[in-house]
Amino acid sequence: MKLILIFLSASLVNNFVFTYFLGICPFVGMSKRVETAISMGMATTFVMTLTGGITWLIETYILNYFGVPYLRYVAFIIVIASLVQFVEMYIRKTSPNLYKTLGIFLPLITTNCAVLGLALFAILRDYNFIESLAYGFGAGVGFTIAITIMAGIREELRFSDVPKAMQGPAITLMVAGLLALAFMGFSGFLTI
Amino acid sequence: MNAPRIVATLGVIGIISGGLLAWANGASEPRIIENRRRETKEAVLSVLPKTKTVKRIKIDGLILHQGKDAAGQSTGYAFRAVTTGFQGDIVMMVGIDRDLEKFSGLKILENIETPGLGNRIDEVKFTDQFSGLNGQTQIDLVKNERAQKSKNEVEAISGATISSRSVVAGLNKHAKKIIQALKKR
C-alpha cells in the first residue's frame, strides 16, 4: 500500500516537472515530437529507477558506514554518470533495437536534474531500498507523462498562430504553466 | 590511451576534493548541529509554556522532549509528528501538559500546503485551538460552526478543510500512543 502511495505521489501529485521543476531542460528541449518524448521518458524512467536503488545502497552501506555523508553529492553524481555509461554500453551490446530508440538520449540523462533530485529527495524522506525503487520508478513515469503530454500539445501548436514574440520557449513555458495548473487537480488525492 | 595518467588525474582530484570537503565539514558541522538543536529547542519552548530547559528522552523507541521550568519542575512533554497533508508531509511539534491529559500547544514546523489556503494551518488562530484540548480522546473537526472546547472540537480553516483535517488526524494518530508510553513509565 505504501509503495502505491509513493508511486502515485511521485508520478502525479508531486510530479517532478510541474511541482519541483526538475528535468525542465529536457522537458523543454526534447518535447517537440511525441515519439522522441516517449523514448526519452522511457530511458529516463529506466535510469531513475536504478538510481533510486543504487544511491540508497551507496548512502546506507558506504557513506553512512564510513561516516562521510558530506561526500554525498560528489558520490551521487559520479554514480549517476557511470550508471548512465554502463546502461548505454549494456544496451548497445545486448539489444541493438532498444539502443536505436534509447541510445542517443542516454548521455543527456546525466545532466537531467530530476535524476540527482530524485536521489536527494529519497534520502531526505528516509525511504528504504524498495521504497526508493518505487519512488524512482514513479518519478520516471511522472516525467514521461509530463513530457509526452507536452509533446502532444506542441505538435498541435505548430498549426496555431502564436504571436511572434511568444514563439519558441516562451509559449512552451506558458503551456507548461497551464499543465501545472491542471496537475494541481491531483492534490489531496492521497490524504485520508 | 594513457591509462595510468587517467587514473592518476582522477585520483589526485578525488583526494584533493575529499580533503577539502573533510576540512569544510569540520568547520561547519558544529554550527549546523547547533542550529538544528536551537531550532528544536525553540519549537519545544513554543508548545510548552513556562519552559526554561529542554531534555531529550527516549521511551519505547519514541523520541520526546521533556521541558522543565526555572524551578526544575516538569512543564510537560513535546514530540514531533508527521502527517500527510494536501500536497505532502506536514511536520509539527506537539506539547502535552505534565499530567498527560491536555495538549499545551501545537506548532507547524514544515508544510508544503497551498499558499494562502492550506498553509494557513501554521497561523496562531488555528494552532491555538489545540491548547487545552483533551489528548486522550478523539479530537473532532467542525466546519462552518464555532468549535466547542468542551466537546474537544477544532474549527477547520475555510477553504482548507483537507489540510486542517490532516493536522487533526495526525494528532489523533500519534498522541494516544505517546501518552500511553509516557504513562507506563
Place this chain on the structure above:
Amino acid sequence: MELKDDLKRGLWDQNPIFRLLIGLCPTLAVTNSVINGLSMGLATFFVLVSSSTIISIIKKWIPAQVRLASYVVIIATFVTMADMFLAGNFPVISKALGPYVPLIVVNCLVLGRAETFASKNTVPNAVADAVGMGLGFTWALVLLGVIREIMGSGSLFSIQLLGNWFQPWLIMVLPAGAFFTLSIVLGLINHFSGKKGEAKHQH
C-alpha cells in the same frame, strides 16, 4: 578589450536564463521570493566562478577522456562547500532552498561554461566570463523573484509593500505562476529586442 567583452556577455547578449535558457530548474523553483532568488543566484555565482577558475588553471593536465568526470567532481566539491556554508550560517535560507542547492551540481550553466569556455580559455578570460554569467544569472533570478513576490504576496524582501486592499495573486507563488512569469518576461524581451526566441536553445 577582450576581457570586458567576456564579462559583458552573460549580462545581456547571452544571458543564461533569458537568452540561452539554461539552468531553468532553480530559476523556476526558488523565485517565489526575492531573498530566495538572490541567495540561489549568489550560491550559483560562487560555484560558477570557483569551478571555472580552477578548471581553466588545471585544463592542461586533464586528459581528454576524463575531462567531464573531473569537471563534475570539482563542481560537486564547490557545491557541497556552498551548501555547508549556507546550512551553517543562514539556516533559514538553507531550509527554504532545500535540495535546490545541491542541484547546482547538475545546473547546465555551470558544466556548460566549464566545458565550452573555461576549458578553452586563459584564466583571466575564464574568470571574467564566469563573473558575467554568474551576475547575469543572479539578476535574472532577482527580477523574477521581485515580480512573483510583489504579485503573489504583496511584499518585497518579506516587507509588506501593498496594503490590505491588495488581494495577493496566489497563483504567482505556485508552480504554475513560475512558468507564466518566465514565459511572459521572455515574450516581452523578445518583443522589445525584435528577435525571435527560437533556435537559441542549446541542448
